[in-house]
Structures are given as C-alpha cells and as structure tokens.
Amino acid sequence: MTKLSRTLSLALIASTLSFAGTASAKIATGSTVSNMTVTDSNGMTHNLSDYKGKKVILEWTNDGCPYVQKHYETGNMQAIQKEATADSDTVWLSVISSAPGKQGHVSGAEANNLTVTRDAAPSAVVLDPEGTMGKAFNAKTTPHMYIIDADQTLVYQGAIDDNRSAKHSTVATAKNYVKAALADMEAGRPIAESDTAPYGCSVKYKS
DSSP, X not given: OOHHHHHHHHHHHHHXXXXXXXXXSOOOTTXXXXXXXXXXXXXXXXXXXXXXXXXXEEEEOOTXXXXXXXXXXXXXXXXXXXXHHTSTTEXXXXXXXXXXXXXXXXXXXXXXXXXXXXXXXXXXXXXXXTOHHHHHTTOOEEXXXXXXXXXXXXXXXXOSBSOOOOOGGGTTTSOBHHHHHHHHHHHTOOOSSOBOOOOSXXXXXXX
C-alpha cells in the first residue's frame, strides 16, 4: 500500500468512525425489550415477541463500513453467526438501518446477495431504512451488537470485541464479547461484561 493510499484509507476510517457518544434513549441492560415488528429482506415480518423462549442476537451492519468489512472479510462474523445459530433456540438478525442514498443502504435483493456472496448465516436480514428499529435500540455504530435472552431481557449490548482497530490482523487476538457472553449464558453464569462501548462507523440514519 502506498503512502497516499494509506492516508486515504485512514481518512475514510476517521470520517466514518463513531465512538460511544450521547445517547437519546438507551435501553438499559437488564431491562425487558419491548415488542417491535420489523420487515426482512424477503418481505417477511418478524415480531420480537414471537421469539420469546429463544436467544436473539442483533447485529447492526453496513457493508461499506471498514469495521464491518474487518469482521466479514476475515470470516469472523460468519463464524460467530454459524456457531450461534447452530443452537436452534438462537435467532440472529442482521439489521441495516442505512437510509436511502447513504452508505450501506441496500434493497432486499442486494441484502440477500450480500448474504450469499459473504457466506453469511443470519436467520434474517432486517431492513430498517427509516431507522425506527435502530433508534429504538439506540444503535450507534456498525457493528453494534445486542443479545436478548429467552425472557426477552436485554443481557448484552456494545462492541463485538475489544480491539477498536479496522485492521483485519487484530481479529485473531481480540476478545470477542459476543462469544464470551453466549458462553456465560450457556454455562448459567452472569455475563461478565454485559455493557461495553461500541465502535465502528456511525449508523447512517435518515437525516
């Protein structure tokens, strides 16, 4: 990579990076998640209340974001999706809250193509172009991760891991908070780190 291309890459990352900031209506970890009806990339509706009795993992995503690319281009996100959904009592919803005309906005067909070409394994891809679901959960970055337990209690929210770099090489040595939280749940332990600061690109909400 040339010095110029490195500079441009860093500029892109800096322009899209958003750390934990002022929250408008953060759902407190440990609180019950209200029901919400959402539509996926195939036009199917999903009610969060229908998943009572199952774990639900929410992943805010944007395929144009360098931080999302880090996890997909290394196969990290797909591996976690497949490991989690191997349990039939776990649902993984990837959520796209990018507004029309903004980075990461896709049609249903484009979302499905991304799933296929990336060998991703979410249970469904939720399209949220108005940002209704994203704002309800106060999703701020891509990725931004949430875990809801079988009682529909929010038990984890925050970053996917503890390395806030966009470098692909950091994935292997990072502590993955989502995997750790799921392991704690499986073992019947309290989640050791249930609320962490998300990092990544800002969610490209409708202005």
